[in-house]
Amino acid sequence: MSEPTPVFTTGTARTVLRLEGALVLVACAWIYSGLNQGWILFLLLFFAPDLAAVGYLAGKRTGAAAYNALHTYLGPLALGIVGGVLAMDVVVGVALIWGAHIGFDRALGFGLKLPTGFRDTHLGRIGKV
DSSP: OOOOOOOOOOHHHHHHHHHHHHHHHHHHHHHHHTTTOOHHHHHHHTTGGGGGGGGGGGOHHHHHHHHHHTSSTHHHHHHHHHHHHTTOHHHHHHHHHHHHHHHHHHHTTOOOEETTEEEEETTEETTOO
């Protein structure tokens, strides 16, 4: 059985999604700066979601699922709500760092992974303009 041909977002829609990612990055960093938690924590946790790529050791489908689970805005949004309701600024801070990371990835064109391979994302193939 052959692999399906990946379908990528192109044109204006891709540009809008990348600009949206840049805006999320800036907004999360700006809000985080108001929490006065320091930038060391930000730098230490910024690339933590990329550890999900370890899932690729179990195969392309598992890797894509693990990576995508930590690269959607649902996780940081839920964590931020919980942190806000419980008045736990550090939890809100972690949620903002997580959201900033996702925005950074999207701004650079690293989207949600497709099961066809690590380089195939909803924003296009990594390494192709």
